[in-house]
Amino acid sequence: xxxxxxxxxxxxxxxxxxxxxxxxxxxxxxxxxxxxxxxxxxxxxxxxxxxxxxxxxxxxxxxxxxxxxxxxxxxxxxxxxxxxxxxxxxxxxxxxxxxxxxxxxxxxxxxxxxxxxxxxxxxxxxxxxxxxxxxxxxxxxxxxxxxxxxxxxxxxxxxxxxxxxxxxxxxxxxxxxxxxxxxxxxxxxxxxxxxxxxxxxxxxxxxxxxxxxxxxxxxxxxxxxxxxxxxxxxxxxxxxxxxxxxxxxxxxxxxxxxxxxxxxxxxxxxxxxxxxxxxxxxxxxxxxxxxxxxxxxxxxxxxxxxxxxxxxxxxxxxxxxxxxxxxxxxxxxxxxxxxxxxxxxxxxxxxxxxxxxxxxxxxxxxxxxxxxxxxxxxxxxxxxxxxxxxxxxxxxxxxxxxxxxxxxxxxxxxxxxxxxxxxxxxxxxxxxxxxxxxxxxxxxxxxxxxxxxxxxxxxxxxxxxxxxxxxxxxxxxxxxxxxxxxxxxxxxxxxxxxxxxxxxxxxxxxxxxxxxxxxxxxxxxxxxxxxxxxxxxxxxxxxxxxxxxxxxxxxxxxxxxxxxxxxxxxxxxxxxxxxxxxxxxxxxxxxxxxxxxxxxxxxxxxxxxxxxxxxxxxxxxxxxxxxxxxxxxxxxxxxxxxxxxxxxxxxxxxxxxxxxxxx
Amino acid sequence: xxxxxxxxxxxxxxxxxxxxxxxxxxxxxxxxxxxxxxxxxxxxxxxxxxxxxxxxxxxxxxxxxxxxxxxxxxxxxxx
Numbered sequence: 112x113x114x115x116x117x118x119x120x121x122x123x124x125x126x127x128x129x130x131x132x133x134x135x136x137x138x139x140x141x142x143x144x145x146x147x148x149x150x151x152x153x154x155x156x157x158x159x160x161x162x163x164x165x166x167x168x169x170x171x172x173x174x175x176x177x178x179x180x181x182x183x184x185x186x187x188x189x190x191x192x193x194x195x196x197x198x199x200x201x202x203x204x205x206x207x208x209x210x211x212x213x214x215x216x217x218x219x220x221x222x223x224x225x226x227x228x229x230x231x232x233x234x235x236x237x238x239x240x241x242x243x244x245x246x247x248x249x250x251x252x253x254x255x256x257x258x259x260x261x262x263x264x265x266x267x268x269x270x271x272x273x274x275x276x277x278x279x280x281x282x283x284x285x286x287x288x289x290x291x292x293x294x295x296x297x298x299x300x301x302x303x304x305x306x307x308x309x310x311x312x313x314x315x316x317x318x319x320x321x322x323x324x325x326x327x328x329x330x331x332x333x334x335x336x337x338x339x340x341x342x343x344x345x346x347x348x349x350x351x352x353x354x355x356x357x358x359x360x361x362x363x364x365x366x367x368x369x370x371x372x373x374x375x376x377x378x379x380x381x382x383x384x385x386x387x388x389x390x391x392x393x394x395x396x397x398x399x400x401x402x403x404x405x406x407x408x409x410x411x412x413x414x415x416x417x418x419x420x421x422x423x424x425x426x427x428x429x430x431x432x433x434x435x436x437x438x439x440x441x442x443x444x445x446x447x448x449x450x451x452x453x454x455x456x457x458x459x460x461x462x463x464x465x466x467x468x469x470x471x472x473x474x475x476x477x478x479x480x481x482x483x484x485x486x487x488x489x490x491x492x493x494x495x496x497x498x499x500x501x502x503x504x505x506x507x508x509x510x511x512x513x514x515x516x517x518x519x520x521x522x523x524x525x526x527x528x529x530x531x532x533x534x535x536x537x538x539x540x541x542x543x544x545x546x547x548x549x550x551x552x553x554x555x556x557x558x559x560x561x562x563x564x565x566x567x568x569x570x571x572x573x574x575x576x577x578x579x580x581x582x583x584x585x586x587x588x589x590x591x592x593x594x595x596x597x598x599x600x601x602x603x604x605x606x607x608x609x610x611x612x613x614x615x616x617x618x619x620x621x622x623x624x625x626x627x628x629x630x631x632x633x634x635x636x637x638x639x640x641x642x643x644x645x646x647x648x649x650x651x652x653x654x655x656x657x658x659x660x661x662x663x664x665x666x667x668x669x670x671x672x673x674x675x676x677x678x679x680x681x682x683x684x685x686x687x688x689x690x691x692x693x694x695x696x697x698x699x700x701x702x703x704x705x706x707x708x709x710x711x712x713x714x715x716x717x718x719x720x721x722x723x724x725x726x727x728x729x730x731x732x733x734x735x736x737x738x739x740x741x742x743x744x745x746x747x748x749x750x751x752x753x754x755x756x757x758x759x760x761x762x763x764x765x766x767x768x769x770x771x772x773x774x
Numbered sequence: 775x776x777x778x779x780x781x782x783x784x785x786x787x788x789x790x791x792x793x794x795x796x797x798x799x800x801x802x803x804x805x806x807x808x809x810x811x812x813x814x815x816x817x818x819x820x821x822x823x824x825x826x827x828x829x830x831x832x833x834x835x836x837x838x839x840x841x842x843x844x845x846x847x848x849x850x851x852x853x
Contacts, residue, residue: 174800174803174804175799175802175803177799177803180800205830206829206830206831207830208805208829208830209804209805209828209829209830209831212803212805213803344799345802345807345808348802348807349807349808349809352805352807352810366830369827370832373832374815374827374832377815377816377825377832378816381816381825382816383816383817383818383819383822386818475834476834478834479823479825479834482822482823482834482836483818483820483821483822483823486836486837491836492823492834492836585797585836585838585839586823586834586835586836586839587797587800587801587804587833587834587835587836587839588833588834589804589831589832589833589834590825590831590832590833590834591831
């Protein structure tokens with residue numbers, strides 16, 4: 112058996128289950144959810160079938176193979192040029208008609224295609240039937256394999272078909288167009304082959320030339336004025352759909368175009384008047400659960416941390432470790448990293464709630480519900496999806512802006528998404544709201560989420576005023592069927608996020624805590640006897656004057672904010688290290704910190720200004736890196752960081768100065 | 775008439791797409807082309823967006839696109 116791996120490309124409409132299938136084959140844990148556009152990058156994986164190595168490529172979902180959107184170009188290039196040996200066309204069997212349009216285009220590529228009929232369980236549940244004998248006949252005898260990516264059935268059969276069909280090679284033409292078109296295709300093929308001997312797929316190239324396809328016309332410039340007088344794209348599309356309608360007529364029985372349950376739910380969730388209030392209520396519920404259930408679980412973590420901290424102290428003393436190392440471990444690592452770990456329950460609940468939201472099918476509705484509000488600031492409702500994701504983590508949220516159509520929209524969405532309160536800012540709110548706002552802690556934390564959204568929208572509004580765009584209001588998004596969230600999907604989603612959080616605690620926060628410990632314990636002369644003479648204090652003191660108008664004129668705060676650029680949780684871990692507090696999230700830890708801060712005249716107003724600053728300034732280096740990668744512009748990225756710092760400073764100063772008038 | 779003038783709960787047929795080529799292509803890829811049967815499931819007032827059922831799935835369509843989709847009525851039960 113040959114050893115070269117066969118490359119299988121997973122191609123299909125958005126939200127038809129490509130990534131679920133890819134995960135099932137490769138054991139990967141890529142994110143899946145129930146809204147179109149979750150996958151934004153191609154991902155590779157491996158598996159094997161009876162000794163044959165297989166390379167799998169998961170591609171972002173596409174509706175068509177033209178060359179007019181980024182995803183389509185990426186997918187088409189990957190299929191045509193990167194040696195995809197077999198196309199695994201994943202289709203949502205419960206939505207066969209629309210899905211087959213892409214299939215028709217794939218079949219013209221003249222590569223082996225295998226149709227993976229996903230979501231057959233839904234087809235059965237609805238009482239529909241698909242004629243699995245007739246369907247392949249009408250699609251040029253390609254293998255048609257029913258699978259269920261979620262229930263992991265049909266997977267072996269699909270691989271068998273891939274390996275077998277690869278050896279067999281592609282089949283001939285499937286659709287025969289109307290006589291007029293076919294005559295033109297034939298003539299163009301003759302001209303093409305006379306001019307370019309090496310043209311690989313003359314029929315497809317001829318069809319693309321008839322459609323005035325940009326990429327193909329550039330690659331094979333030929334004079335066709337004697338053959339065609341206009342763009343035949345529309346006619347070709349219409350004839351493809353005519354063919355599909357005939358296929359559906361012959362192969363699909365008991366068709367129910369209505370998704371009764373979904374439409375019933377949508378009557379409320381996308382209600383013209385109630386839609387927005389319902390969305391706000393849902394988000395309020397998400398954060399309510401995050402704070403209450405999370406806080407309930409938190410207690411157990413604190414007890415564990417206390418035991419660990421005193422245990423480590425005793426152990427290190429008993430084996431005679433030197434004082435500075437004990438201080439590093441207990442005051443640096445355990446205080447910093449351990450303190451952060453106690454927020455894990457809040458983070459866990461937040462992501463659990465977001466996972467439910469994303470897997471239920473509601474996300475796409477948010478784009479519809481918020482469309483008019485976003486329209487007022489020059490964006491489509493689709494730009495609100497990255498913003499909702501931003502409540503979880505800014506990095507994937509910035510990447511999700513790829514689903515927006517124009518570069519202008521993308522940049523605007525990237526500009527405002529970081530103002531959404533991500534999960535890393537949660538520990539700051541939990542801590543400072545609890546310390547300074549007592550019974551109103553949750554209200555204070557809520558207000559920050561709302562201010563984040565308002566600032567984001569306000570900034571989009573100002574940008575729109577400065578650079579008015581014709582209000583495009585060109586929302587166009589598919590609304591998937593609602594389904595009860597899948598336990599496995601939710602588990603993977605939440606586990607990946609929890610893992611990220613733990614990894615962050617073990618890497619960035621760990622390192623930041625150690626670095627900070629050194630900065631606080633040493634100065635140019637060696638060990639600093641007094642913290643206020645350390646490196647850290649000197650750096651902080653440089654910036655203190657700038658922060659005085661915001662009520663944040665303490666060198667420790669300046670240091671914590673700088674450290675917070677590595678990751679926002681580090682603001683909290685830095686407070687632990689700066690003030691040498693072992694279990695910052697416990698009642699005792701909080702009392703200690705608020706006491707120390709109180710001595711310096713730090714009140715609830717200062718605390719609120721601090722939270723505002725943390726809400727608005729650059730989330731973290733990872734976000735900055737992602738923005739650079741996505742915009743491919745250092746100018747934009749650095750401009751944005753400065754802008755965020757300026758907004759944060761202005762916001763905190765406004766809060767503090769105006770607040771001072773009343774308090 | 776245009777999609778934006780349609781009524782919730784009624785079935786129509788697409789007569790013509792009178793919008794930019796870019797959006798026309800996106801609509802066609804999503805299954806909305808000339809002759810396609812659609813039904814309006816929901817819409818917002820005051821120049822708001824629409825939700826239509828098309829080829830067994832649902833699309834949310836912003837007002838500017840809805841303004842450019844010419845439709846005609848089809849008889850009741852016209853499947």
